[in-house]
Amino acid sequence: MTPAAGPADRAAPVVEMYGITVERSGVLVLDDVDLTLRPGEVHALMGENGAGKSTLIGALTGTVPIRSGDVLVDGEPRTPESVARSRAEGIATVFQESRLSPHLTVAENVMIGHEVRRWYGIDWARTREHASAALATLGLEDVDPRAPLEALSPATKQLVAVARAIVLEPRVLVLDEPTSSLDEAEAARLLGVVRRLRDQGVAVLFVSHFLEQVFEVSDRMTVLRGGRVVGEFRTAEVERAELISKMIGEDIDALQALRSQRLAHHYAGSGEATLRATSVGRRGTLEPTDVDLSRGEVVGFAGLRGSGRTELGRLMSGVERPDSGELWLDGVRVQLRTPGAALRHRIAMSSENLREDGIVAGLTARENIVLALQALRGWSRPLSRGEQDAVVDTYLDALRLSPDDLDRPAGELSGGTQQKVLLARLLATRPHVLILDEPTRGIDIGAKLDIQRRVAALAGDGVAVVFISSQLEEVVRLADRIVVLKDREKIGELSNGPGVTVDTIVEMIAAELDELDDEGS
């Protein structure tokens, strides 16, 4: 586990973080995390969604309060207070979704806060020169520094954010998903800049869910899972497949029973699809993809974050509109313009952040459950209390909800209970097709088990279920069929059986990576 001593090890660390613990509404989002950044080294921070990568960056830059732990800069203890303060110490950060000011000009976005000032105030000509120089290093010579930022494409905005970070020649550069909206050429140019900065002695912290880029540019990596450090590795010494399984992690044995139960009831497949997607895709989101869903079948969408697993679910449920391909429901072509239209076709989707977006915190759990059913019926025909009770009671047992929780405001409930309430809300509409995106993320193991059992039972009742999860174990446990996605593209489909394990999927994804590598070299 301990990386062998390399040239960079001899350099004194610029940033050391020890035992960083961060708590958010009672949950430890970071638990005793250590991180060391050395000059002249690119350090990748790896982990699935919710592993705590962005929180760790927040802790370093002072945007997230630390409960306990120490941050040392040049060996001196520091209390990160603000972005301004960490910038002054030479730590520049490019935050996810490029946090810039849309109405200001490109040059200003690069230079605001450190404009060139003279006795009369800001020297705009010089300020723009500096900005242009920084933009040029990123290959943005064509961008008019006087254009308002909002006129730029997302990719260019992202590069402008990087230009802002490097214009002050920082000693530590933190890049949180800097390539998420870049195309290959742009990403390659950015990685080139990262390498050059590293060679100049800058310590880089690099976060990306694009594995190839991480392997291409990083010297060392720290893997986080569920807010804890899984390990620190030298990039040269780590296997891709090993890394993926470390990021994804293993689950509790108690769930094994469900797996064997599911295998026993393995769905043979009638061949008749209830929802069929033919070359459904959307530019910049997902390549055209074919997927069939059958009644009584659980289909897992597996892939890393950014692979398109969520996007495929969204395109099939009217949350996002595809710009190519067709959707066929029981042999009839349908156009799902909105999630509401999908719901009327009995297609329901619970989205990844539904717990944040979907729970109406001020309403009781009971009211939250009947919300979707009521919307489907139309507001002119209210559900009576008796009908509400009947609906709620159905799911009380099935999801093991506590009756005491029902009349409490949903905002006060635990994450797991909220997730159950949301699932109950969707189930109350009696969907024929149910698409669940990360239904078990961030909830306790008991609730996870309840939800997975319910998914299995639903398939038994003849619902076509799509199960999307970053936890490959869950997918392997529940799914009859697994659709594997990678880099916004479906790369294959597996019929689940005793021979299929997490490794099977990991190898599929990793093999794809190696092929890409070969093409690259």
Added chain:
Amino acid sequence: MTTLASSRRGAPSPDGLPSVGRRLRLDRRYLPVVGTLVVFALLLVVGGARYDNFLSVGVIANLFINNAFLIVLAVGMTFVILTGGIDLSVGSVLALSGVTAAYLLRAGVPAGVVIPLVVLVGSLIGLLVGAMVHVFEVQPFIATLAAMFFARGLCFLIAPESIPIDDETFVALASWDTWAGGQWRLTSSVMIALAVVAVAFYLLHYTQFGRTVYAIGGGEQSARLMGLPVARTKVLVYVISGTCAGLGGLLFAMFSRSGYSLTGVGMELDAIAAVVIGGTLLTGGTGFVLGSVLGVLVLGLIQTIVTFEGTLSSWWTKIVIGALLLVFVVLQRLLALRRS
């Protein structure tokens, strides 16, 4: 991204109005201000065509003289609205400043002391509002609403009746003017107002504070993540608005030669209207102080036209302003939609 190439040469890009003649393509950010300019020109043409003597030096000069205090209020309001906030207290603070000035002058306090003091009263109320907004995270609407009632109440506490001002120094200052070429004369109040505009323009476009004001309006969280001094700036914009209101009270006292508790009721709304008509988005982030000045002039011209018409009730001013405001807000919305 190259379609917006506009200001290739000359003054800094985030400046006020570009000289339209030199550039064929106009930066979209200036469109609302240009719209205001067009309305202003149209009003001048309409007025000039309908009434004799409309386009005279006297009428135009009076436009500035009668609205000097409103220009100052609108300048302060521009800072606040650019950050995405609002200041409802300026009308009351203006009255408080005027009443305090009149009261102290009647008590024999020298004008040299009174004048800076009443401006400071405005700054102080602005500081209180800023602290409420920043420290206690009170909505600007509520914080300034509280300050509005507070300041108005204080006015009545000091003097419920109108106090005439006959302090010699003050009257001399109020009636001072200077020759400014041709038939034009520049009064002290107009000079003060124009100086305030110039300082505001400088602050907004040539200082880090000013640029931070714009950045906060574009997204407060982003501004914070860019490492900008968001807290300090947010407090300061209310201090500036309060100071402008204090100064506005002084100008109004110079204009009316009195201080009265009931002056400036609803004037905060006139200031907001002027800022919006001047092309500043209520959501913050875009707008120019020169636009706000134009906004005030448009409001003033409408009033002048209604006065010239003679038979119209003065309430027609409000109706026209209301309609104009509606048109401008819809236009801004359309511009924003086209942009996205």
